[in-house]
Amino acid sequence: MTDLQTDSRFADPDSAYRLLIDAHRGLNDEDSAALNSALILILANHIGDSAVLAQAIALAKTTLTAGECKAPV
Amino acid sequence: MAAHTETTPDHRTLYQFGYYRTSDQDAVEPTRYPVVIVGAGPVGLAAAIDLTLRGIKVVLLDDADRIGEGSRGICYAKRTLEVLGRLGVAQPCLDKGVVWKVGKVFFKEAQVWQFDLLPEDGHAMPAFINLQQYYLEHFLVERAIDLGIDLRWRNKVVGIEQGNDGATVQVMTPEGEYRLSGAWVIAADGPRSTLRGLLGLEWRGEIFEDRFLIADVKMTGDFPPERWFWFEPPFHGGHSALLHKQPDDVWRIDLQLGPEADPVDEQRPEKVVPRLKQMLGHDRFELEWVSLYSFQCRRIDRFVHGRVVFAGDSAHQVSPFGARGANSGIQDAENLVWKLAMVLNGEASETLIETYHAERSQAADENIRHSTRSTDFIAPRSPQEVRFRDATLALARSAPFAQRMINSGRLSIATVHDTSLSTPDVDRWNGVAQLGAPAPDAPVEDAHGKPIWFLDLLGGTESLVAFGAVQQVKCPLLLEGRDFHDRRGLLRRRLDASDGAAFLFRPDQHLAARWRKPEATDIAAARRRLRGH
Numbered sequence: 366m367t368d369l370q371t372d373s374r375f376a377d378p379d380s381a382y383r384l385l386i387d388a389h390r391g392l393n394d395e396d397s398a399a400l401n402s403a404l405i406l407i408l409a410n411h412i413g414d415s416a417v418l419a420q421a422i423a424l425a426k427t428t429l430t431a432g433e434c435k436a437p438v
Numbered sequence: 439m440a441a442h443t444e445t446t447p448d449h450r451t452l453y454q455f456g457y458y459r460t461s462d463q464d465a466v467e468p469t470r471y472p473v474v475i476v477g478a479g480p481v482g483l484a485a486a487i488d489l490t491l492r493g494i495k496v497v498l499l500d501d502a503d504r505i506g507e508g509s510r511g512i513c514y515a516k517r518t519l520e521v522l523g524r525l526g527v528a529q530p531c532l533d534k535g536v537v538w539k540v541g542k543v544f545f546k547e548a549q550v551w552q553f554d555l556l557p558e559d560g561h562a563m564p565a566f567i568n569l570q571q572y573y574l575e576h577f578l579v580e581r582a583i584d585l586g587i588d589l590r591w592r593n594k595v596v597g598i599e600q601g602n603d604g605a606t607v608q609v610m611t612p613e614g615e616y617r618l619s620g621a622w623v624i625a626a627d628g629p630r631s632t633l634r635g636l637l638g639l640e641w642r643g644e645i646f647e648d649r650f651l652i653a654d655v656k657m658t659g660d661f662p663p664e665r666w667f668w669f670e671p672p673f674h675g676g677h678s679a680l681l682h683k684q685p686d687d688v689w690r691i692d693l694q695l696g697p698e699a700d701p702v703d704e705q706r707p708e709k710v711v712p713r714l715k716q717m718l719g720h721d722r723f724e725l726e727w728v729s730l731y732s733f734q735c736r737r738i739d740r741f742v743h744g745r746v747v748f749a750g751d752s753a754h755q756v757s758p759f760g761a762r763g764a765n766s767g768i769q770d771a772e773n774l775v776w777k778l779a780m781v782l783n784g785e786a787s788e789t790l791i792e793t794y795h796a797e798r799s800q801a802a803d804e805n806i807r808h809s810t811r812s813t814d815f816i817a818p819r820s821p822q823e824v825r826f827r828d829a830t831l832a833l834a835r836s837a838p839f840a841q842r843m844i845n846s847g848r849l850s851i852a853t854v855h856d857t858s859l860s861t862p863d864v865d866r867w868n869g870v871a872q873l874g875a876p877a878p879d880a881p882v883e884d885a886h887g888k889p890i891w892f893l894d895l896l897g898g899t900e901s902l903v904a905f906g907a908v909q910q911v912k913c914p915l916l917l918e919g920r921d922f923h924d925r926r927g928l929l930r931r932r933l934d935a936s937d938g939a940a941f942l943f944r945p946d947q948h949l950a951a952r953w954r955k956p957e958a959t960d961i962a963a964a965r966r967r968l969r970g971h
């Protein structure tokens with residue numbers, strides 16, 4: 366079984382980030398949330414490994430418990 | 439020549455120069471020069487000095503007669519310093535400037551990321567220095583004056599006429615107008631370029647709505663010379679902030695204010711001082727300069743129009759995150775100048791100037807791309823963009839991938855030109871040297887065993903650097919073991935040089951061709967190629 370990979374895997378992380386930003390440009394907040402939900406499902410399926418998905422969820426949750434993420438408005 | 443006076447750094451006018459009359463103003467027909475340069479900012483000055491060093495006569499025109507009005511640019515990158523070194527201006531910049539290499543990024547209260555720009559030794563120049571732009575300009579002007587450059591203050595270009603073999607500019611002075619022609623005209627007249635307007639060129643790109651307050655404050659404190667960037671710091675609710683050291687105990691502070699900020703109101707000391715107090719936690723500082731900015735990322739389509747060539751901010755403009763404005767402009771100048779010199783000396787045809795457009799518009803696109811992305815990260819436009827940004831910052835504490843995504847400005851590095859002037863590699867190469875990139879520096883010894891930097895050895899001439907005997911070539915040759923010694927082997931390693939290998943560098947020190955075992959015909963072909971033939 367593979368573990369969640371958290372090292373940097375993009376050759377050009379800035380362009381990957383920009384793809385996400387571009388995808389949301391012009392969307393209202395509700396559409397953005399819908400897009401993100403679809404995106405997460407697609408990527409989760411691409412990973413195809415519930416154990417890895419669970420690790421990703423756990424890592425993402427740390428950003429909430431640390432109080433570092435703004436609660437969505 | 440122009441007299442200049444120095445006042446204390448907190449005065450608006452730092453260096454005052456004088457208008458003077460030249461005989462060109464009495465000439466019936468416009469006097470013709472090889473090159474007329476419009477604009478004595480960092481780019482026009484660098485071009486004028488470089489051309490002069492290459493034996494080309496220039497006239498440099500500027501509509502102002504002083505340097506002052508705030509510092510604007512503060513960070514100058516390694517490659518720029520290397521170019522300035524060749525122009526004879528690096529030393530005063532290094533003496534005066536603040537060397538830094540560590541950058542820290544904070545999210546809310548805590549540090550989330552730290553970077554070190556050049557952890558490697560064996561380079562003459564540091565990764566970056568901070569220096570008020572007025573000092574840089576002043577050092578360039580002093581050098582220009584030393585070289586006897588014809589630098590005409592209060593000479594404002596107000597018209598231009600293109601011909602087949604040159605262009606004629608209409609110049610306004612306090613004593614009326616006159617005309618001047620150049621076989622080539624360099625438009626280095628800045629972001630509000632008159633020449634761009636006169637030629638009707640479109641200035642296309644993205645305009646960012648967020649406003650930023652830029653303040654230079656004088657204070658003596660125990661801060662290290664590092665670049666500190668805050669996202670959502672407690673002292674500046676919801677916005678980003680930057681603190682960066684300059685010489686003379688001056689600190690650059692950059693505060694994001696948002697799109698609604700009122701430019702007049704926000705610059706009032708009654709408004710600025712309390713903001714800074716909150717950030718610094720004390721009020722033991724003096725305001726030296728305050729300004730409010732919004733940023734643009736844009737360029738003109740083509741950098742060459744007949745005999746008029748655009749360089750620096752007249753051709754492209756970026757946001758300051760990444761310090762890519764003056765840095766890329768000075769590299770425009772260095773790219774253009776050797777090509778102009780070759781064309782004017784009859785060594786290359788005019789088509790070589792087209793490669794200036796190809797190479798530097800490529801660089802401009804790269805710079806615009808980087809500075810646009812940085813601005814997206816620093817000034818998110820929607821709640822979702824804020825969430826992406828904040829999630830990246832929060833993840834950065836534990837996930838390395840997120841650290842690499844933090845973008846508080848990707849600092850200027852030299853562009854690797856993907857260019858027709860390079861001869862494609864036939865051999866396999868490792869090492870840090872790249873085709874189309876500037877030569878890596880390294881400490882070597884000259885023929886007499888005296889320590890010298892490799893880049894100083896290259897200087898501004900096209901050179902073939904060889905590690906072992908090469909056949910008869912007409913090119914200036916630097917043979918390791920005879921003309922210089924690579925005792926530490928650092929140069930060998932950086933170039934991945936094997937015995938018998940040879941490297942052809944352009945007059946701007948960019949690598950044009952390399953071979954493990956060169957033939958004289960290969961070298962000759964590569965030399966023609968770098969001339970655009």
Ligand SMILES: Cc1cc2nc3c(=O)[nH]c(=O)nc-3n(C[C@H](O)[C@H](O)[C@H](O)COP(=O)(O)OP(=O)(O)OC[C@H]3O[C@@H](n4cnc5c(N)ncnc54)[C@H](O)[C@@H]3O)c2cc1C
Pocket residue numbers: 476477478479480481482499500501502510511512513514571593594595596626627628629630631632633652731749750751752758761762763764765766767
């Ligand atoms: C807040 C801020 C921070 C910045 N930080 C950095 C940084 O850290 N690093 C960096 O590299 N860059 C930085 N920049 C960008 C940098 O200041 C510019 O890129 C740089 O000044 C461009 O140089 P230039 O010679 O092309 O143009 P300019 O410096 O604008 O010079 C143009 C000259 O042309 C003259 N001129 C204009 N019109 C005419 C005319 N018609 N006739 C004759 N003369 C004319 C002007 O008087 C001026 O002297 C920053 C900019 C800002 C605003």
